[in-house]
Amino acid sequence: MDKEKRFVLGLVIIAVINLFIALMTIFFWVGHLLAHRFPKTLPVPDNLYNSFAIPDFVLAVFLIIGSYGLLRFSKTGYVFTLIGIGMWLFDVLLVAGLTGFFKMSIVIPSLLFCLWAIFYLWKKRQIFQLFS
Numbered sequence: 001m002d003k004e005k006r007f008v009l010g011l012v013i014i015a016v017i018n019l020f021i022a023l024m025t026i027f028f029w030v031g032h033l034l035a036h037r038f039p040k041t042l043p044v045p046d047n048l049y050n051s052f053a054i055p056d057f058v059l060a061v062f063l064i065i066g067s068y069g070l071l072r073f074s075k076t077g078y079v080f081t082l083i084g085i086g087m088w089l090f091d092v093l094l095v096a097g098l099t100g101f102f103k104m105s106i107v108i109p110s111l112l113f114c115l116w117a118i119f120y121l122w123k124k125r126q127i128f129q130l131f132s
């Protein structure tokens with residue numbers, strides 16, 4: 001394996017942040033749905049709010065698989081990461097739309113990270129031997 005494929009700091013950063021977000025998403029929804037430990041974070045009815053749980057669990061699974069795959073330089077990891085970040089970007093934009101950017105401390109950093117990660121992954125696609 002060549003030197004560039006042994007360690008790429010940007011990929012490690014993306015993988016670690018995605019893994020952290022995935023675990024926090026799982027902990028949040030398990031705590032909210034099973035123990036009612038966390039308050040609602042969006043101003044919507046309960047049945048609509050709870051319907052976000054399943055897509056968020058799918059998002060978390062994609063981010064976990066993608067994080068592992070990024071660190072292994074696999075094409076599958078690359079694709080799962082892009083799908084997961086795309087779902088996260090949709091999530092962020094949905095929260096921004098529902099709250100009117102009221103939760104800017106969450107929305108802005110997430111939005112900036114998602115856009116940077118998509119751009120960075122596209123720029124580094126040759127590492128995964130895609131589209132080259």
